Amino acid sequence: MQLTGAQIVLECLKEQGVNTIFGYPGGTILNIYDELYKQSDNFLHILTSHEQGAAHAADGYARSTGKVGVCFATSGPGSTNLVTGIATAYMDSVPMVAITCNVTLPLLGKDSFQEVDIAGITMPITKHGYIVKDVKELADTIRKAFKIARSGRPGPVLVDITKDVTAKTCDFRPVVIADEEPAKTFKTDDINTAVKMIKASKRPYIYVGGGAVISGASEELKKFAELVQAPVCDTLMGKGAFDGTNKLYTGMIGMHGTKTSNFGVSECDLLITLGARFSDRVTGNAKTFASKAKILQIDIDAAEINKNIHVNYAIVGDLKKVLECINSKLDQMDHSQWLAKIDEYKEKYPLSYDTSKLTCPYIIEELDKLTKGDAIITTDVGQHQMWAAQYYKYREPRTFLTSGGLGTMGYGLGACIGAKVANPDKHVINIAGDGCFRMNMNELATASRYDLPVIEIVINNSVLGMVRQWQTLFYEQHYSQTVFHDKVDYCKVAEGLGCMAIRVTKKSEVVPALKKALKSDKPVLIDCIIEEDDKVFPMVPAGASISDAFDEKDLSSKSE
The missing domain is CATH 3.40.50.970 (Thiamin diphosphate (ThDP)-binding fold, Pyr/PP domains)
Structure with a gap:
């Protein structure tokens, strides 16, 4: 025709x-x-x-x-x-x-x-x-x-x-598009070598990246972790691939990862890397990263093998398929002594924040409780992004959408709208800093035009929080162009763009505001006023080893 x-x-x-x-x-x-x-x-x-x-x-x-x-x-x-x-x-x-x-x-x-x-x-x-x-x-x-x-x-x-x-x-002649199975690029010898490395390990650690989400490997990953009896950490992109409430889960790894994950990876004897690319934000000083371990990497992209970190063995292939094959060759393993060590780290180094005032971690924890983890969270980039990664428990894949590699301020609201259109029956919430919200806040008009009941939580500290944190810690408190001296009222902006708006200034207002937003049939902005100098911890300085992770207590000890 x-x-x-x-x-x-x-x-x-x-x-x-x-x-x-x-x-x-x-x-x-x-x-x-x-x-x-x-x-x-x-x-x-x-x-x-x-x-x-x-x-x-x-x-x-x-x-x-x-x-x-x-x-x-x-x-x-x-x-x-x-x-x-x-x-x-x-x-x-x-x-x-x-x-x-x-x-x-x-x-x-x-x-x-x-x-x-x-x-x-x-x-x-x-x-x-x-x-x-x-x-x-x-x-x-x-x-x-x-x-x-x-x-x-x-x-x-x-x-x-x-x-x-x-x-x-x-x-024009129409064609029928058939679903394609991933091509098998690995051999039985690859699987056997990986299984041999895993069986020889006494202190294995599983490091999960975005490839686990993309390949749909969550069930295979859960089975693998439980068979090996290994602790599991993840990257920003890997959130939700492994249930954040599972007892084997130790939190995120890297610059703002948990001390448990960073210390555990630094002490393991085998790092099993699943669909991850060894980003600099994960590895810190590449020369010292997982220095006591052999590294097994499984990734679909051959270009990622030995690009950032030299590995001992690699399998190039679809992660879901590779794990299916490995699982079929594994018997139940016992690493209870190693897991006990990791549990000690969990108990000694839990994530913590100041509970006496309104903070972003408190807001996110309350959001997690109210949604029972059954929501799609999008974020922009900065402190709020790290807090969202740390304090919301992602139980399923494709529920945490954030700009990891590029770090795009202004990403979250557009992504939130796209996710809500695709998932009309789920709560979809964007967590943004006030600096990021300014980038693309005009998309609230899109949400209101289509009556999309998305929730925009603005963590408003009147500064570029993450940049200010670096200026405080490493630039002698030279707050160059990171403080907003203006009169922008985000609630009025939201209302002017056709949305409901709620302002939160104290802890007691958080739960009522979230409940109201979650019940709304129209887009809602919640403007949360927090202090300008709240910081994300733990933290690894740029170029340092991930075992050098420090928190507020460590800073206080140094200053005494």
């Missing part, structure tokens, strides 16, 4: 099972939006307030479901506004297809109005990028884009289409 390029785009999206799109229209993409108008029964299009919000929403949709998120933007500034969202998805291995349109083919390369080489700009931050100049290549290109986005280590793909291609016609 003969279809226009615009029609082909939407037909290809239907082939891929896509029914939700986040975007913002403009001149070059008008043909697609006109066709979208005609097919409004087939698609839910969420008009965001800014293209960056569309990219983050597609990201949140993808992270919370495992499906490919889709966003649309026009040429020039429309497409460049997607860049931060695309880079965020790339760093955290999020499957996304960004579809942009460019000027017509005769105008390409002539500095035409709103022309930009978005495929070139995004080359380093996408798995692949296309520019489609022939309508006959359009369908196959979109199909390839989705396959690349979701296969292997997932990531974003950009498809840029010249406007004339969206208007031209060609013959």
Whole structure:
């Protein structure tokens, strides 16, 4: 059948099972939006307030479901506004297809109005990028884009289409997209070697990253940890892959990880690394990281093997499949003496905060109690992000959405909207600092436009909290451009954008505010006023060993 390029785009999206799109229209993409108008029964299009919000929403949709998120933007500034969202998805291995349109083919390369080489700009931050100049290549290109986005280590793909291609016609033949099983890249010898290393270990430790979430390996991971009888720590991206209430769980590892995890990994004799890439925020000083241990790494991306940390043995493959094979060859192990040592650390070094005043950890603990852990939490980046990772107990995968690799301030609200659209029956809550909230607070207008009952918790300390923490500890309290001397009233902003607003200034107001927000059928902002000098502990200084983690008590002891 003969279809226009615009029609082909939407037909290809239907082939891929896509029914939700986040975007913002403009001149070059008008043909697609006109066709979208005609097919409004087939698609839910969420008009965001800014293209960056569309990219983050597609990201949140993808992270919370495992499906490919889709966003649309026009040429020039429309497409460049997607860049931060695309880079965020790339760093955290999020499957996304960004579809942009460019000027017509005769105008390409002539500095035409709103022309930009978005495929070139995004080359380093996408798995692949296309520019489609022939309508006959359009369908196959979109199909390839989705396959690349979701296969292997997932990531974003950009498809840029010249406007004339969206208007031209060609013959279109629909295809049925079959689910693909991950290719087996490992051998029986790999499994046998891993099992041999595990059986020889006396002090094993399991370090879980985002790959465990992406591969859907939670059940296999639980079985593996219990068979090996090993303590489990995780990264920001790995949250929820292993139940945070399980007795084997020891908390996050790294710069703001628990002392138990950091000390335990520093003393283990085998570090079993599952779907993690040894980020600098995890390892600290790479030369001293897990220096007493052999390291076994399992990852789907061969490029991550020996990139940051030299490992003793690696298996390249889908983590779920690899763990299934390893579990089948393991008998129940006994590491009770090692676990007793870890339990001593847990008892000696629990997470703690000042309970005499209103703090972010208190708010998050109360939120965890009220939701019983059955919510999707998104965050922005900074102190509140670390507190959300430390004090909310993530019991299931895809319930903690945050910008880990890129550290994108302004990520959370867009991601929150995308996750809520994908999961209408779940509570979806964004935890943001006031500095981050300023970045993309216009997306509250998106939430109110579509009556999405998301909850935006603003941890308001009137400063850039994490930067100030570093300035306090390492820059002689030189608070250069980190204090907000202004008169912004976030409650009035929220109300002006069509949302309910609640201000919290003391502990007794927290639970009533959260209960009211959780019962609301409209978006709610809770403005929580905390002290400007609250700090995230434990902490590892940049470049130090993770065994050098310190907290407030350690600082007090040094100053005495």
